Amino acid sequence: xxxxxxxxxxxxxxxxxxxxxxxxxxxxxxxxxxxxxxxxxxxxxxxxxxxxxxxxxxxxxxxxxxxxxxxxxxxxxxxxxxxxxxxxxxxxxxxxxxxxxxxxxxxxxxxxxx
Amino acid sequence: xxxxxxxxxxxxxxxxxxxxxxxxxxxxxxxxxxxxxxxxxxxxxxxxxxxxxxxxxxxxxxxxxxxxxxxxxxxxxxxxxxxxxxxxxxxxxxxxxxxxxxxxxxxxxxxx
Numbered sequence: 001x002x003x004x005x006x007x008x009x010x011x012x013x014x015x016x017x018x019x020x021x022x023x024x025x026x027x028x029x030x031x032x033x034x035x036x037x038x039x040x041x042x043x044x045x046x047x048x049x050x051x052x053x054x055x056x057x058x059x060x061x062x063x064x065x066x067x068x069x070x071x072x073x074x075x076x077x078x079x080x081x082x083x084x085x086x087x088x089x090x091x092x093x094x095x096x097x098x099x100x101x102x103x104x105x106x107x108x109x110x111x112x113x114x
Numbered sequence: 115x116x117x118x119x120x121x122x123x124x125x126x127x128x129x130x131x132x133x134x135x136x137x138x139x140x141x142x143x144x145x146x147x148x149x150x151x152x153x154x155x156x157x158x159x160x161x162x163x164x165x166x167x168x169x170x171x172x173x174x175x176x177x178x179x180x181x182x183x184x185x186x187x188x189x190x191x192x193x194x195x196x197x198x199x200x201x202x203x204x205x206x207x208x209x210x211x212x213x214x215x216x217x218x219x220x221x222x223x224x225x226x
Binding site: 104 | 118120123144145147154155156157158159162202204206213214216217218219
């Protein structure tokens with residue numbers, strides 16, 4: 001079935017460690033996104049990419065890094081520079097060129113810093 | 115950045131009751147979307163709106179794109195226990211193609 005797969009679903013990290021969250025889609029979508037979700041704050045955009053080998057910062061990019069080497073993959077690295085990394089992270093993808101704006105989301109990855 | 119205010123933040127209702135929630139924006143949007151998120155899952159699209167004044171239904175759900183293009187409403191009729199979850203509005207502006215701004219979410223609890 002087509003969809004977006006995020007892994008791992010749960011991840012624990014010690015302070016000072018970098019961690020990479022995986023996101024893979026087989027929907028043939030051009031654009032991919034990373035959002036962070038905290039209770040009561042909705043979803044905030046971290047990074048997005050509209051084409052392979054290109055990506056743009058969102059509203060809260062500090063302490064995060066991404067790469068887009070393949071159309072299907074958009075991994076997110078949470079670096080030790082991110083001061084409050086404990087959150088629920090959501091990856092999404094969309095078609096470009098239709099103007100619908102609809103995002104398709106993965107099931108999320110919950111990161112906890114110990 | 116753009117701000118979306120979503121109200122109410124939470125609702126506790128009895129099964130069978132109707133539900134209304136809304137979002138207002140400080141700027142104009144070209145598209146309004148309503149998503150539902152079940153616990154521990156990613157949001158799923160419920161309704162998408164593309165024209166000012168548009169009224170669209172999806173089963174027991176009805177959403178409207180405000181005339182001013184700065185607000186949107188979602189109504190759920192005859193609620194059932196599986197309606198429980200977090201409902202998000204999201205807007206897309208003219209120069210933010212593919213990027214959505216999300217409201218804070220409405221947490222809905224339905225008592226049987």
